[in-house]
Amino acid sequence: MNDRVIHRKSLSFVCAAAAVLTFLFGCGAHTPVSRPSQESAPAAAAEQRVYPTTPDEAEALKTSGHTWSNEEIRAYYLKLAGAVDTSNEQWTKEGLSAEQRARRAYDIRHNARVTARAMMGDPREVEDLRARDREKYGNPDGPTFDQLVESQRKKGVSGDAIYEAIVDSSQRTDKQTNEKFNLEGAK
Amino acid sequence: MTGPARPSSRRILWRQGPSALVPYEAEVEGRRWQVRVNDFPAEALYTLVIEGAPAEELEAWPEVWVRPAPR
Numbered sequence A: 001m002n003d004r005v006i007h008r009k010s011l012s013f014v015c016a017a018a019a020v021l022t023f024l025f026g027c028g029a030h031t032p033v034s035r036p037s038q039e040s041a042p043a044a045a046a047e048q049r050v051y052p053t054t055p056d057e058a059e060a061l062k063t064s065g066h067t068w069s070n071e072e073i074r075a076y077y078l079k080l081a082g083a084v085d086t087s088n089e090q091w092t093k094e095g096l097s098a099e100q101r102a103r104r105a106y107d108i109r110h111n112a113r114v115t116a117r118a119m120m121g122d123p124r125e126v127e128d129l130r131a132r133d134r135e136k137y138g139n140p141d142g143p144t145f146d147q148l149v150e151s152q153r154k155k156g157v158s159g160d161a162i163y164e165a166i167v168d169s170s171q172r173t174d175k176q177t178n179e180k181f182n183l184e185g186a187k
Numbered sequence B: 001m002t003g004p005a006r007p008s009s010r011r012i013l014w015r016q017g018p019s020a021l022v023p024y025e026a027e028v029e030g031r032r033w034q035v036r037v038n039d040f041p042a043e044a045l046y047t048l049v050i051e052g053a054p055a056e057e058l059e060a061w062p063e064v065w066v067r068p069a070p071r
Helices: A003-025 A041-047 A055-063 A070-093 A098-119 A123-137 A145-154 A160-170 A175-180
Strands: B024-028 B031-037 B046-050 B053-058
Touching: A055 A098, A070 A098, A098 A123, A098 A145, A098 A160, A123 B031, A145 A160
Parallel strands: none
Antiparallel strands: B024 B031, B031 B046, B046 B053
């Protein structure tokens, strides 16, 4: 299977994964996880938070008046990135190669990253991030998959260990933030 | 009794920093303060670095800090 086919399949997978995560976490823009009773509907509506699964959805939600704090955005991102762990176990059972799993993990993490940044409300903060990534990676949206592979090679990693390291980095979460938002073992 | 104020609660006028990775800096009471941009959302958005040592993690730009005009 060539890279282009794998990449196309990965993109399809990301869309499917986003839909599953949306359902599981009950935070999708279009898929409520449960219907509140009529009595509790007003309170539930007031508390309901809506989260996008793509950058376009984030822009549309912002246009319609939704806002999120950076802390909230980060907690949401960490939930999405953390789901790679469970998915990776399944991919391994399905017999996917280390490279295929690494590409899927990368796609999930990258989509979550650009969606999270599209949710941000302060354009100067977004520009700071894009300028940083442009300087560091030559790309305003962060490293490409090939750059991650090259980065591992420069560290002396070789073979499938490169791809396993990329899967691991896709699962990386910030312990302090996890504790702050009680995300350990999040549903 | 309250502890010392966090650096992010002080009004600081920032100037352009040396790079996009460290886009803001200032001199405060003779010490070099810098703002580093991190790998948000995997990491906190900014880190305040004082004299080369991380001093405070920031999830957003503090309201009382004043950025320089955009480049």
